[in-house]
Amino acid sequence: MSDTATTTAAPPPMTRAQIRLLAVACSAVAVVIAAMASLNTALPDIAVETGATQAQLTWIVDGYTLALAALLLPAGALGDRFGRRGVMILGLVLFAAASLLPLIADDPLWVIGARAAAGVGAALVMPSTLSLITAGFVEAHRPRVIGIWAGVAGTGAILGMTLSGLVLEYASWKVIFTGSAVIALLLVALSFTIPSSRAAQPLPFDFGGAVLVVLAVGLFVLGLMEGPHRGWLDVATLGPIVAGLVAAVGFVFVELRSKAPLLDMRLFTARAFGAGAAGLAFQYLAGFGLFFLIVQYLQLVLGYSPLRAALALTPILLVVMALSLTVPALLNRVGIRILLSAGLALIGASLILMSLLDADSTYLEVALTLAVTGLGIGICTAPATHAIVSNTPEDQLGVASAVNDATREIGAAIGVAITGSVLAAAYGHGIEPVARAIPEPARTAVEDSLAAAMQVAEQAGPQGEQLAVLAQDAFLDGLQQASWAVAAIMFAGAVISAFWAPGRS
Structure with a gap:
């Protein structure tokens, strides 16, 4: 009697195109996450040069985060329907343009608006990067490439603070914006060299669900941002949180009844x-x-x-x-x-x-x-x-x-x-x-x-x-x-x- 050995075929090695896809996707998510934290070290300089109040400084940071959080789900759905690479490129272009705006208009309100616009671009970029690499690799490679993406996403904020601190040792805070724009535009050029992907049978875009989820996430996060400054019982804190939770309940109800939901709530089961x-x-x-x-x-x-x-x-x-x-x-x-x-x-x-x-x-x-x-x-x-x-x-x-x-x-x-x-x-x-x-x-x-x-x-x-x-x-x-x-x-x-x-x- 002879023993029979069972062997498992090794997955094929990554191709150069796949490695380039992983590099571009990880670089894109790194630049938008780094932008989230990079201005924290520059706020004192921004206050001196622009005359921004403490409340305006807070919104220079929070405007980006709020726009990013609120628009992620609709942005992800757009990538599935129209093509993930195209949505990522659009996001990078918007991010770059918004990053250049403070160089020519540095009034605090303009800077806040530019940061919010950059957050919209970041919302288009982030889900596209992960979905591109997930679709672009076979199942055997996915745990590893997703792990690399997650590591980059998890450390991007530290990288942003480090680089901005280094810039401020030798140059103006505006160089941080310039650097973000240049990197984003470089990634736009490189993005045309990677493959795209989209849903094989795209569903109609769920506009009602998109509006509700933007309100739910945006209002809830807004209330959380205001809480430590205004107090948790202040109407400017409690109102958005309650309104956001109501919108979230409405979103769940609408999605469960929709034939083409923005987010299939049954996934959470x-x-x-x-x-x-x-x-x-x-x-x-x-x-x-x-x-x-x-x-x-x-x-x-x-x-x-x-x-x-x-x-x-x-x-x-x-x-x-x-x-x-x-x-x-x-x-x-x-x-x-x-x-x-x-x-x-x-x-x-x-x-x-x-x-x-x-x-x-x-x-x-x-x-x-x-x-x-x-x-x-x-x-x-x-x-x-x-x-x-x-x-x-x-x-x-x-x-x-x-x-x-x-x-x-x-x-x-x-x-x-x-x-x-x-x-x-x-x-x-x-x-x-x-x-x-x-x-x-x-x-x-x-x-x-x-x-x-x-x-x-x-x-x-x-x-x-x-x-x-x-x-x-x-x-x-x-x-x-x-x-x-x-x-x-x-x-x-x-x-x-x-x-x-x-x-x-």
Whole structure:
């Protein structure tokens, strides 16, 4: 009797055309995500040169994010219907044109409008990139290429902050816009060398569903953005959130009754699809919440420059990119349940580590915290993204990619809202006894934020050093409480994923 060995044919190697497709798609998603975070380091310079108020500065950042989040699903559907490469090219052209506008019209309102227009372009680009590479590779290659895309998408914000910090060391903030436009136009030229894809049997475009989802996501994210500044019971906060939730309920009702829905809500009944979407929301909630806290900590407590603070985040970038190449190989062996729950638990552990940081912490302690964060993100981001796109029909890959991106944006908005609110409440409570002894208008500035308190301290003479220490202590109390709050959410997410996500298939 002889033994019979069963062999599995190895997948064909990637062609040059496929490698070029992956490179162009990843570069495109990197440039639009980097643009989301790149201006954070430039806001002080923009305020000086344009005369922008604090509210206008906030909208220079948030206008981009709001337009991007609201339009992702309709943009993904347009790619499925009319061609994903064409929609990506259109988005890159719009992004480039909007990035050039502040060079000739730098009034704050023009800059806000330009950023919103760039966000519209980014919404056309993001889902197209993921759906292009998913359609362009055979199933055997998809976990790996999706892992690479997810690694680039997950680290694009850090890359944006690092490059913008480097630019600001030697040049004007307008160079950031110029660089974004030049890269986008270069990618437009390269995009004509890659293949396109579209739905084999495209459905009619669901205009009613598109309007409802834009209102649902846009209003909900708008309310979350306003909450930390205005308070959660303010009409400008509560009104958009409630209106967004009502529009979301209407969207679900309309889509379930539609013969050609923008988003087939029944996809969420697949455990892998639903768990993947929820997992991405949890990850970005924690990731952007952590960025919101750690960047302020590095600059205002440890005294890092913007560039040094951005470079200090490198451990996350390196770990996530390394894992994006290795974790996809474990997906079939381990399964999404273990990877997703373990990753969220590690992110929660990193937030506990962050809560232990203080004014005397070394960079080694910071780097350890960030490395654990990167380990958690790297373990679960690619599997969650793969779970979404692999459980969606080929004709709806653009919409699936948009779901992937929309959950990231909504999670990020929730994360910043939670950490911002907890930090503001704890800081205000801690600084109140100190602020009582300070005359107006300095008192209001000290109560507003640690950044404002540090500016007052610089002008306060011998007593400024004591004020700075007390304000930093109040900030650290807020950082600790916010870290605990988000860590608790991550541990809850890990438990939910352990029961909800499917096992090894």
